[in-house]
Amino acid sequence: MCFRVLFIMIIIFSGHAFADGIVVDKVYHPYVLPDEQEFEWRLISRQTDDENLLAQRIAYGQSVSDNVMIEGYLIGEKTALEDFKLQAYEIEVRWMITEQGELWADWGMLFEVEKQHNSNDWEVTTGILFEKEFGRTSLTMNLFGVYESGESLQDEFEAEFRLKYRYRWLPQIQPAIELYTGEDYIGIGPAFMGIQRFNGQKQLKWELGFIAELSQTDKDHTLRFALEYEF
Template identity: 45%
Template sequence: MNRFLAYQFIVLSVWFGGFTQGSWADGLGVDKIYHPYVQPLEKEIELRFITADPEGESKSVQQYLLAYGQSINDRWFAEIYVVAEKLGGGQIELAAYELEAKWQLTEQGEYSADFALLFELEQRQDIDIWEFATALIVEKEWGRWSGTANAFVISEWGDDIDNELETKLNLQARYRYSASLEPALELYMSQDTKGIGPAFLGQLHLAGRQQIKWEAGLIMGLDAKTPDATLRLLMEYEF
């Protein structure tokens, strides 16, 4: 990839986010912000929790994701997810399975920004709905600041959904205060979500290659369709 192509990727991601707001993806729009890097020999167990209360207790949504992932080489990372949900006052139920692969396109620091592509395939449980998503991941550093963009194109199909093509954009500005604490500001834009709010990230190093990474974010809705507040929590054990 030459420098011109790298700059084109940046322009594409900005254009993508600014001019496609009429077709943002539906569902819980607040989620993990992906970074473009793959570490060789890395293995991880990930637990994610997201909760929102769009229209009171009867409409509350809780989502739980449990995953195992590992790097295939120094460019590819693969992960498999089990997704559970709790709707309203109901029970936690298995909702979906998901396969994910990240392809790091450039070496860190090779260009003015770092790039990767993300591929996701999800099958809903008990209903005939499939989803395939591709995301361009862009990250750029300014001193102790990092800016990250995840620009998604999403295709949904199946007997229980109208086939459609949608997009969404997730942005994060992060200040690398220390390894254990990195405050951030996140912006999410999708069909049913336009929200902004603070997040905090950190990592705790253990013996050898082992470490625990954590994230917590509270996203406030910017329009009537978005829940007033969405809480997201993440913990990864890397080994």
């Protein structure tokens, strides 16, 4: 069932994706722990023949119940023409719908609202988060619907799909393959994630991925890195 759905998703999104902007970001897991707080830093560096873009996000998040977490982001960007500056703010809510392992697969939802710093442009995202264990491997998939609106944006609905297939080798090193689709974009590449535990609930998670765009002949590479400190 899972691979049948996955196959259908890839076929559909490979031909008919709508999203624009940076598609490569993070594949979300559908889990929330109560009494958890976190600081997060993400870096995305995208290189094409035409431009270099560096985006960074810092965030603070806190679980507000057994299954809901709220996270606020500040997003900064640097392009070849502009220095690094604050670009947008975002608030994100993650909702763990099912208990891990209870059903055939684990489910969650994600809601995001993003506002551009210097313009009255808004982006609202709703997404489904999915994870399924296969022995020591885990398949994680995200399906997002994005609505953009504002003074310098044409109102439009977009869709994005993200996938990660991870081998839980060691806590600190878990190799994975990641796939991202968006408008005119199909990217795939290797990724790694890991977790280092400290005293009590404190732990540091890291993620690194190198995603190459497949559907175009031009150069389009994205390096992503994320650090998450939970306490």
